[in-house]
Amino acid sequence: xxxxxxxxxxxxxxxxxxxxxxxxxxxxxxxxxxxxxxxxxxxxxxxxxxxxxxxxxxxxxxxxxxxxxxxxxxxxxxxxxxxxxxxxxxxxxxxxxxxxxxxxxxxxxxxxxxxxxxxxxxxxxxxxxxxxxxxxxxxxxxxxxxxxxxxxxxxxxxxxxxxxxxxxxxxxxxxxxxxxxxxxxxxxxxxxxxxxxxxxxxxxxxxxxxxxxxxxxxxxxxxxxxxxxxxxxxxxxxxxxxxxxxxxxxxxxxxxxxxxxxxxxxxxxxxxxxxxxxxxxxxxxxxxxxxxxxxxxxxxxxxxxxxxxxxxxxxxxxxxxxxxxxxxxxxxxxxxxxxxxxxxxxxxxxxxxxxxxxxxxxxxxxxxxxxxxxxxxxxxxxxxxxxxxxxxxxxxxxxxxxxxxxxxxxxxxxxxxxxxxxxxxxxxxxxxxxxxxxxxxxxxxxxxxxxxxxxxxxxxxxxxxxxxxxxxxxxxxxxxxxxxxxxxxxxxxxxxxxxxx
Amino acid sequence: xxxxxxxxxxxxxxxxxxxxxxxxxxxxxxxxxxxxxxxxxxxxxxxxxxxxxxxxxxxxxxxxxxxxxxxxxxxxxxxxxxxxxxxxxxxxxxxxxxxxxxxxxxxxxxxxxxxxxxxxxxxxxxxxxxxxxxxxxxxxxxxxxxxxxxxxxxxxxxxxxxxxxxxxxxxxxxxxxxxxxxxxxxxxxxxxxxxxxxxxxxxxxxxxxxxxxxxxxxxxxxxxxxxxxxxxxxxxxx
Ligand code: HEM
Ligand code: SF4
Ligand code: SF4
Numbered sequence: 001x002x003x004x005x006x007x008x009x010x011x012x013x014x015x016x017x018x019x020x021x022x023x024x025x026x027x028x029x030x031x032x033x034x035x036x037x038x039x040x041x042x043x044x045x046x047x048x049x050x051x052x053x054x055x056x057x058x059x060x061x062x063x064x065x066x067x068x069x070x071x072x073x074x075x076x077x078x079x080x081x082x083x084x085x086x087x088x089x090x091x092x093x094x095x096x097x098x099x100x101x102x103x104x105x106x107x108x109x110x111x112x113x114x115x116x117x118x119x120x121x122x123x124x125x126x127x128x129x130x131x132x133x134x135x136x137x138x139x140x141x142x143x144x145x146x147x148x149x150x151x152x153x154x155x156x157x158x159x160x161x162x163x164x165x166x167x168x169x170x171x172x173x174x175x176x177x178x179x180x181x182x183x184x185x186x187x188x189x190x191x192x193x194x195x196x197x198x199x200x201x202x203x204x205x206x207x208x209x210x211x212x213x214x215x216x217x218x219x220x221x222x223x224x225x226x227x228x229x230x231x232x233x234x235x236x237x238x239x240x241x242x243x244x245x246x247x248x249x250x251x252x253x254x255x256x257x258x259x260x261x262x263x264x265x266x267x268x269x270x271x272x273x274x275x276x277x278x279x280x281x282x283x284x285x286x287x288x289x290x291x292x293x294x295x296x297x298x299x300x301x302x303x304x305x306x307x308x309x310x311x312x313x314x315x316x317x318x319x320x321x322x323x324x325x326x327x328x329x330x331x332x333x334x335x336x337x338x339x340x341x342x343x344x345x346x347x348x349x350x351x352x353x354x355x356x357x358x359x360x361x362x363x364x365x366x367x368x369x370x371x372x373x374x375x376x377x378x379x380x381x382x383x384x385x386x387x388x389x390x391x392x393x394x395x396x397x398x399x400x401x402x403x404x405x406x407x408x409x410x411x412x413x414x415x416x417x418x419x420x421x422x423x424x425x426x427x428x429x430x431x432x433x434x435x436x437x438x439x440x441x442x443x444x445x446x447x448x449x450x451x452x453x454x455x456x457x458x459x460x461x462x463x464x465x466x467x468x469x470x471x472x473x474x475x476x477x478x479x480x481x482x483x484x485x486x487x488x489x490x491x492x493x494x495x496x497x498x499x500x501x
Numbered sequence: 502x503x504x505x506x507x508x509x510x511x512x513x514x515x516x517x518x519x520x521x522x523x524x525x526x527x528x529x530x531x532x533x534x535x536x537x538x539x540x541x542x543x544x545x546x547x548x549x550x551x552x553x554x555x556x557x558x559x560x561x562x563x564x565x566x567x568x569x570x571x572x573x574x575x576x577x578x579x580x581x582x583x584x585x586x587x588x589x590x591x592x593x594x595x596x597x598x599x600x601x602x603x604x605x606x607x608x609x610x611x612x613x614x615x616x617x618x619x620x621x622x623x624x625x626x627x628x629x630x631x632x633x634x635x636x637x638x639x640x641x642x643x644x645x646x647x648x649x650x651x652x653x654x655x656x657x658x659x660x661x662x663x664x665x666x667x668x669x670x671x672x673x674x675x676x677x678x679x680x681x682x683x684x685x686x687x688x689x690x691x692x693x694x695x696x697x698x699x700x701x702x703x704x705x706x707x708x709x710x711x712x713x714x715x716x717x718x719x720x721x722x723x724x725x726x727x728x729x730x731x732x733x734x735x736x737x738x739x
Contacts, residue, residue, distance in 0.1 A: 023631050034527035068735050072720050077526070078714035081641045082576065083626065083633035084568040098635045121639070128707075129638035155541045157568035159558065159576075160711060161720035170534040183686065286576045287536065287736050323727045326572065327737050353536050380541050383725055416543060481633045 008476045009094055009441040011448050016410030018093050027097035032139075033146045034431045035144035036181035039145055043190035044289055047179035054178040055133050059116045061177045064172045064284075068261065072170055075162045078112050079103060085162075087153040089418045090146050093331070094438035102154035102164040106315045108140055109171050138180065145171040146182060147435055149425035150283060151376035156416050169285030170425075171381040175282055184429035185280045192293050197242035197276035197304035203229075203334065205271055209245050217255055223497040225255075225262045227270070230304065234269035236261070237301050239277045239313025239321070239342070241464035247250045248375040249467055249486050253313050256488025259495045263359070264352050268310075272299035277317035283426030291328045294320065308337040310343050312493055313486060314465030315375035316424065318344055322382035344464060347384050349491060350394045353401045359488065360494040368458040368490065371450050372396055372408070373470075374418035374464035395462055407454040413446035421461070423469030433472075437471070440473040447479070459483045460490060505684040508694055512676055515701040523713060530717035534573025544725035548709070551724055554714065571626065572716045575579030579619025583648075585612035586655075593666070593673045613652055620649050644707065647700060654693040 038048025086104040092100040114121030114130035120129030150165035191200040246255040261268045274296040281289035304343035311321045321342045332341035384391045392415045422439030450456040470484035557563040564572045589609030592598045622644045627637045668685040675682035
């Protein structure tokens with residue numbers, strides 16, 4: 001672990017949730033994520049550098065966005081500054097910077113909107129806190145709209161459901177439109193458009209990796225478990241985050257999916273054309289890019305002639321798939337109507353378990369004492385199964401079917417009240433490490449309690465971003481980085497291969 | 502009787518601004534497309550489920566209850582009292598007075614005090630809680646001051662100046678039927694009326710739009726059926 005030039009927040013002993021901080025204005029003013037290079041912006045359809053007349057252009061773009069979004073229009077008008085959301089953001093709790101309070105973050109945009117688009121803001125700006133969109137404001141936007149992981153926790157607690165995520169997406173789109181982009185998101189998005197995945201992993205490398213995996217698994221288990229790519233006529237197209245192809249703990253999740261498919265006897269395939277579930281366009285609020293990146297998946301599904309599309313463990317990708325695919329790349333009338341389109345891998349595994357199609361040996365996981373981290377986008381922006389809240393039930397049921405020791409964290413920190421891992425929303429970059437570590441604090445506080453009380457040694461998640469983020473931040477809080485485990489690694493370890501052959 | 506005329510004109514103008522202003526806003530909220538499905542989940546799977554969810558939000562401030570007990574307590578007290586007070590005021594606009602309005606009169610009397618207590622609690626938070634102090638702008642204080650002043654001047658009419666409400670009622674009915682009557686020239690009555698006119702005028706251009714606005718927040722009003730029903734609107738319908 002590199003030496004950090006900031007202090008990791010202290011965890012409180014025997015406490016489920018963090019103490020309420022008092023505000024420290026400017027505490028995170030210094031943190032600026034790396035700006036995109038001109039090429040990064042241009043590759044995804046934005047001007048390379050800050051354009052001439054950027055003030056007017058930004059204000060105009062903001063107006064267009066508000067005209068096209070009921071959410072923005074309503075949210076910008078309705079906030080009463082009641083303050084209910086002020087203590088709900090993990091970044092505020094971890095950094096104590098008041099501009100990380102959801103309503104204050106919204107107000108960075110709202111004050112500009114008011115200045116240019118409302119009667120009160122045009123005529124008495126001081127009275128209603130309306131402000132010009134000047135360089136100082138642009139800097140605040142850049143810093144603080146890149147300190148929001150768009151996790152929607154604030155929205156759950158707001159009496160009007162005001163979702164700061166929508167506002168920070170809009171702010172990033174406005175900034176992109178005047179040539180002020182973020183390197184991390186924009187660079188990655190260009191790779192998806194060009195190559196098909198966030199890693200920029202071309203087809204031959206992908207095939208190689210998967211062949212290597214087949215050999216590893218055969219060596220481990222003595223069973224040939226296939227990892228097919230571009231297999232025409234397969235039943236299932238698996239769309240998974242590309243992190244699953246190469247890094248721990250992600251790859252063990254991929255092995256778990258393959259074992260599940262193997263034992264269920266279902267023909268599946270990956271696609272080299274659409275080898276990425278992630279769609280960072282969501283984070284930068286770009287409709288055009290969102291649709292363009294998603295379209296590869298429709299193309300791949302048609303090309304391969306599959307009957308079902310299943311999505312691997314990835315939080316925001318599941319949001320995009322569950323909530324947006326039907327709108328953007330539907331209708332899915334070419335898929336088998338017996339199954340939801342798309343379906344989450346956890347829904348798939350859960351159904352197999354219900355039908356007794358998997359042979360699971362729970363004792364294989366007896367060394368694990370497990371807790372589950374609800375990922376924001378799964379918890380608050382999607383569903384699994386056919387009842388509200390299925391996204392909380394199904395993953396836990398799958399874990400319990402595959403392992404004996406399961407313990408939930410405190411109720412105020414799970415399900416729809418879950419705390420973000422601290423790395424979502426396009427912030428999973430080393431230049432934001434201070435924010436990521438501090439933002440992880442509330443989750444770490446809740447984790448510490450189950451570690452102390454229940455001896456938990458395994459933190460299971462179903463999101464590539466959460467997994468990477470925890471692997472990096474757990475050590476800052478004196479936990480083992482390898483506590484973080486893919487849900488399907490737990491499943492994979494319990495599957496008795498050969499039992500059903 | 503110049504005052505009666507001035508106030509009559511102001512009341513008409515304010516009513517017009519309020520109705521036209523709020524109607525325009527509602528039309529704007531309703532017409533602006535929601536291109537994507539963004540309900541905050543877990544969300545209801547049916548329209549009826551959404552109606553039930555919103556009913557709880559409006560009547561008992563459900564989310565706020567789970568969010569912050571103090572804001573909920575003061576906020577809910579203020580709004581319920583406000584609703585009662587407004588309902589009670591209907592007796593100035595109806596002849597004969599509707600039965601249910603008569604029934605609630607005794608509760609309405611105490612509602613003004615509850616309203617003031619609620620407002621005082623909300624206002625105190627704006628000074629005492631550093632997070633809320635940070636997000637409060639001048640207009641947030643002024644809005645509370647305005648409502649507080651309306652409530653206090655109302656009480657003053659009742660307990661200090663003992664103005665004959667028969668005259669007030671005659672004036673209000675006169676406004677409604679364009680048969681103007683003299684306005685009782687009591688300082689508190691004039692103050693109360695002036696403040697209400699201000700409230701009516703600022704309603705459509707202020708955060709008071711939360712009342713109509715909350716019914717159009719897609720995060721709360723959309724049905725969670727993205728996979729079952731293909732949704733398109735705005736740029737996703739192009
Ligand atoms: C559909 C009807 C309404 C609903 C459901 C509603 C709901 C709420 C809620 C949940 C809050 C936040 C909690 C609080 O601070 O009290 C609030 C705040 C507020 N409401 Fe309403 N409201 C409604 C109508 C009105 C009306 C008609 C007025 C005034 C004429 C009003 C005035 C206010 C004010 C001034 C605040 C801010 C209080 C503060 O500064 O802390 N509301 N409302
Ligand atoms: S909870 Fe909602 S209404 Fe209250 S301050 Fe936060 S965003 Fe505004
Ligand atoms: S969406 Fe999440 S990160 Fe953004 S302000 Fe709300 S709570 Fe904070």
